[in-house]
Amino acid sequence: MLGLSSFPTQTMPPPITGLFSAFLRRPLPHNTQLIYNYRRHLLHSSVEYPLTHPIYTIWASNTSLGKTLVSAGLSMSFISSSKKKFLYLKPIQTGFPDDSDSRFVYRKFSEFFISKPLPFSVYASNSVLKASIPAANQILGSNKDSGDEVIKKVGGLQNVQCYEERKLQGSETSNESELFPVSELVCKTMYAWKEAVSPHLAAEKEEAMVSDSEVLDMLKRCLENRPGPGNEDSEIMCVIETAGGVASPGPSGCLQCDLYRPFRLPAILVGDGRLGGISGTISAYESLKLRGYDIAAVIFEDNGLKNEVPLLSYFRNRVPVLVLPSIPKDTSDDLLSWFEKSQTVFASLEKIMLSGFQERNKRLHEMANKACDVFWWPFTQHNLVPEENVTVIDSRCGENFAVHKFDSISEQFDGCASWWTQGPNANMQIELARDMGYTAARYGHVMFPENVYEPALELAELLLEGVGKGWASRVYFSDNGSTAVEIALKMAFRKFLSDNDLLNENVNGKSIDLKVLALRGSYHGDTLGAMEAQAPSPYTGFLQQPWYSGRGLFLDPPTVSMCNGKWEVRFEKSGHRCFSFSSRDEIFETSRDSSVLASLYTSSILQELQLIIEQSHSHIGALIIEPVIQGAGGMEMIDPLYQRILVQECKNRKIPVIFDEVFTGFWRLGRESAAEMLHCQPDIACFAKLMTGGIIPLAATLASNVVFDSFTGDSKLKALLHGHSYSAHAMGCAAAVKSVKWFKDCKTNTNMIYESRLLRELWDEKLVMRISLLSAVRRVVVLGTVFAVELLAEGANAGYASTYASSIVKRLREDGLYMRPLGNVVYVMCGPCTSPDTCRLLLEKIYARIYEFEQLKNEKSASFAA
């Protein structure tokens, strides 16, 4: 499994350059080396671990609470019957070599074994993989004669082959009777520094930094399940011991609870049995929960204070709390009798860990089946989804899912962005999570009408200063894009009726038929009112929506895309004429207002409006458009010049203008609102999706004061009588406040160009062009966080129900990129904070898979021709 990830404080490795092509079934001689590099490169930053045996992380609420004693005790307890292997990992060790937790585990285990031999033999080993120069020098100084050797200096950290091992002879075995001992203890320190301070200080002082991604990569390699010789069938348990407390910084300064988050391994928390220890233990537990960890058990040393009582009450008995005997304070004590005394506790802990592992595995294995049984997925023909196609998502970290598959957990980049909502990177997700906890605790949800509370007010202010700047003065909250659009239509109609003195017409018996003007291919939501504003399609047919009557009047807009490396505008109304541009930017220039195309557009619009007015007895009560890109309609980019002219013509006719920015808003297209790209303003605009950073539903309909004024009066009956239970719910507003601020702040979003309020270009221009040059590709649309490819397809392969792209999508999922096709359109979307390096890797994968698809197609036609 390959996957991508961007870890909390990591910057992506530099992109590879030059030609490439990957994952072809048959090797292509000219670029085999590149494929190799590419795979390595991707493997480097993906997270993956086996689910064939339990792996737990040992955390503590503070330093010196006995994490290493717990690890050692577990190793003793676990290797008490044959055919077992215990892997102890200490990723970060400071104070080395004086302090070495892996050596402690190795030695205590050995001493314990020697004092109470097991019937079988055990190989025990301890090693250190990398150390800072001062730490490495210490070992070299002290251990020179033991064969340790510094191999290579890498960025201040040295590869050290500091390795010790011993065979612990079993009581019932002889040297001759066994080729290999049946059990094994493997202790490893991944990185060591000399100073006995926090890792971030030691790393800085000893000029031996290691990036978070390197730590995770090393950890991943250490976790790979490679049974030792003769141990193929052994049971394995692995523990990873962290350094200090749960939120102690790692070597980069990133808090360890954040650093290890992409793995999200189940946790054992070593608590504090002392006075004040209840508080520290609970707070540490909460810090772990706030990062999405599951805590299997809490264990601490008895200090006679019965701290377990309030802890169990806090946990409502749902997390086991274990109490270890008091640890001898005498430093000369070899602790062996303490370990002896503690064995029942460790046995219980081991049992909890094993059964927790089994339960998790069992659940992960049954989830796909159960999902097929109880879910009714939206937009899904269940008959076409066999159980094996169901993706079991264990968690997400920033832009990536962690997926359960083939007895392992691995990452996939969420390339369809959870239906175009994806926003946070890993850092932002952590802060959002804290804000969500805070907001639920501070407000839960409170009543909105006639009330005010901070998150709703702050968000309304941010929206009016941001996406509504210059025109909007009121914010109406609802739950999703569809409700936001229904509200917008109600607003527009009232404004229209009010402006045209038609408010009382219907009351007087004269029936007024209000229609909405829209563009063909647009999509505004799935509730009836929003659907009525769409052109007839599979969504609106009698089979789907027997109540759809079609209250829209539709224009065919000119579309924009890159075809064969060139940006083009195509306009059906001008006989499918095609106009080329030197760059995408040129298309957005307002100087085009005086172009030939502008006159063509104007006359076409006037002509169509004239026709509509003549043929229909209806009033056009509103114009609704998705500015710049029509999402669900197939990621079609519309010529902004056309939309600008259309808006102006409607404004001239006192037809209220609605921008449906549910998809396009909040930097989806590279700017806070797509309206900015059109250089014109609506009367009403709808926002949802990315507004909350993509974690929780919330929508807002913004309106100008003149629209608002058409609802004011003496009677409640004149007010806008529309609302939902969770109008302006505090958690949605708080998530939106965090997200809107985060996205636009160049301190938090490195993609934000300083002061320009523009996202930098995320997609590699040359790669985009090369993809557009592939013969299987009809067009490419790329803007902001969106990259879309329409495959050249005909007949049944085109359109919404097409499964033409599904083979590409399936392969890309294998490459660690999760996508969903829109018929024969393949698209990938990232968050506003996703690094261009990540985007480049995605494009490389897409290129490779479309290229492969094209080759297979050519092969087929060739064989057909033959």
Added chain:
Amino acid sequence: MLGLSSFPTQTMPPPITGLFSAFLRRPLPHNTQLIYNYRRHLLHSSVEYPLTHPIYTIWASNTSLGKTLVSAGLSMSFISSSKKKFLYLKPIQTGFPDDSDSRFVYRKFSEFFISKPLPFSVYASNSVLKASIPAANQILGSNKDSGDEVIKKVGGLQNVQCYEERKLQGSETSNESELFPVSELVCKTMYAWKEAVSPHLAAEKEEAMVSDSEVLDMLKRCLENRPGPGNEDSEIMCVIETAGGVASPGPSGCLQCDLYRPFRLPAILVGDGRLGGISGTISAYESLKLRGYDIAAVIFEDNGLKNEVPLLSYFRNRVPVLVLPSIPKDTSDDLLSWFEKSQTVFASLEKIMLSGFQERNKRLHEMANKACDVFWWPFTQHNLVPEENVTVIDSRCGENFAVHKFDSISEQFDGCASWWTQGPNANMQIELARDMGYTAARYGHVMFPENVYEPALELAELLLEGVGKGWASRVYFSDNGSTAVEIALKMAFRKFLSDNDLLNENVNGKSIDLKVLALRGSYHGDTLGAMEAQAPSPYTGFLQQPWYSGRGLFLDPPTVSMCNGKWEVRFEKSGHRCFSFSSRDEIFETSRDSSVLASLYTSSILQELQLIIEQSHSHIGALIIEPVIQGAGGMEMIDPLYQRILVQECKNRKIPVIFDEVFTGFWRLGRESAAEMLHCQPDIACFAKLMTGGIIPLAATLASNVVFDSFTGDSKLKALLHGHSYSAHAMGCAAAVKSVKWFKDCKTNTNMIYESRLLRELWDEKLVMRISLLSAVRRVVVLGTVFAVELLAEGANAGYASTYASSIVKRLREDGLYMRPLGNVVYVMCGPCTSPDTCRLLLEKIYARIYEFEQLKNEKSASFAA
């Protein structure tokens, strides 16, 4: 201001008994005493504090980190100019009298003052209010000659008048020149125990318990702003010092961060500058955030580790971090020179606290105004909402809001339950908040179709085992009740067309008009599709929804209510005949199936259906009803017998049956689903609102397998093509999992009758009856968590736009009960966990206000007659 609250571990005090009447303008001689008791009773458990001066809580991430030094340092810094008063409160003190933090502050301040006198004099005092007997005996033993005296034993805690004071003579004052010193230091210990252990252990050991509500009540009284003589204009600052760490248990065992939560005072966190201290400080900060606290600053003792650097990075510089000089370890050191050295740090902290206070106050004062400027509230005629009517909600804790008003924060019971969504009590809210943080961190939101993740699966399983038990087999997720209903209609229509072989009819050009059968007065949501299923009303008129065409066929159902103390069924179709019942339970009995009324209902339904079929060329594609109570239609209870017969008749005709349980589901009416009360099952049912515990939007449409089957086939086009961006979003599902489990577990919900899966009766029967006997009352409906009163009103006073009830609602808000009227219907709702004692208090308030309303009305008519 009066208010109600139920604190985390508190059980409400026993209800008062007997006659009462409260808050009448003119005293009623016969029950003055009762009013007095009533007010006292309410005051007892309400939370309120002034906003005239800063009040901060001092927390620490562990014991012994110097909270008291910070308090003392602040007192010295604050009282450095004239006319200032510093109030130091230590609510919980153990190890007393050897340890007394209030005495420490008092003494250190005095010593410091004497060593460096200020130009003016200061009165300093220290007192202890209550102590356990062992602790009190110690003071009596040691201080007998100083005049201290034990007064009264109250529940193991004694009132002790342990008081010391001194006048600290200013350097520029003489005894003669001033009547009163201009500055004042007041130190108070509220409760003291002898043992130097955690308060919950000391309280238990010394048999001196104090309930959480008593602690809060005492704290509230200590916080009341009563300036000392001569100090009327003084500036005041108050700090409250907690005991141990943020999550250390208080005397009841309730964690202190939970105990003080109803006040939600701004916090100062004393962090840990030692090795491992970064982690402890961050975790403590997160525990406070997870309870909705705002932390103004973090301060800790320097240990040379530069812990402030990673802390500031964690806070992204948004929380100030202050570092105090290293504290002398020598116990003989009088610390005066340390305080001297630390004065600049304390001055900075004081400045942060003062400006934080000013900012908070400024914001609270401007919020109502800004809200009127930028919000567009749903269902609200803005012209009718003057700024002074806007409720500024600072936070919520369980069932109560904290509201900003008149320079104070006080509590109101949320009696309209945030639009019928309110669920959690304070305990549940804390756990929900933790779950929300966890879920946001673990998942954020992930893509649903073809995928599975734990919260969605667990919720689907819970729903099918709970509200869908016995009939439902599929769960379709959406965002709110309105979308759930639109989805339900799409499901029902497909099933109907499929059952009646009409699927291809429309395709063949024959137009089929599908209608929905519904009850008059029902309400199913605000999107167009849901509105089409409603009878014409102000909501559906041309002014509001020009696209409404009315696709419903409506029956007039018989209604149930208590009138003048009697439960009655009224049925318009039988000439408004009225049928009496001995109890509400009798109305729900299935034995009524063979009653005279049953035959009456059957014949009436058959007759109406016949008429519909004759008069209309439409097909009835679905029946939709709100089982038992129609919410938005005015809290009308419908005879369950009628609904049962109607469902059966529709099932006989192969008309799919939809239960809209958006309002009624999840114990709103006392059972998990209202369907249980009807003793019949739907084909499709909609749930939302309370499902998530009332904190976040999520909806589910449940369907039977036969309904699901009408969407399966070979083509995606046959699938249900409806979905929203946040379909089955993880946070909503996780909130729902927590809530559904919490409500039905008698360990967490004390209202749940063991194993019966029934809520106990929450509303006092006698009081309900007395309210129904009031002459101003037309009818009462009471069931589960709902209590509703329709006022006797005629003409413009009746109906949705009526403001008839607004004076009662306004008064009740003054009483600490937040309600919104539905026209001339006044209702109050509680959560499924709200204690019957709280409900009783609410009814008492309502009784009193309606009684008062009635008196005024009678007075008016009397004066009119005269």
